[in-house]
Amino acid sequence: MGTIALTDVIQVAIKEGQDQGIFRNQDFDVLEAYILHLVHPKLISALRLHMPVEDISKTISAFVLKGLS
Incomplete structure (x- = not known):
């Protein structure tokens, strides 16, 4: 099984x-x-100072998705 690169995803x-x-x-x-x-x-390190770790992925996803629309 091969490795999937982040860029592929x-x-x-x-x-x-x-x-x-x-x-x-x-x-x-x-x-x-x-x-x-x-x-x-x-960015992830900085966000950890301001929010729970569980919220970081949701925050980044929302920002990226809204920025690309």
Whole structure:
């Protein structure tokens, strides 16, 4: 069983989002770069100071999804 890279998962999510009309039609590489640079380990460390760990993934997901629409 092979390893799945984060970039592969992000590209699938972008494609599905575009197919569903949720994400704008823009180059995959550009949208992927936005997501990868927004979700930096330092962001997660900073958010841990302000919210419970359980809320971090929901917060980041909501921000990324709304930013791509």
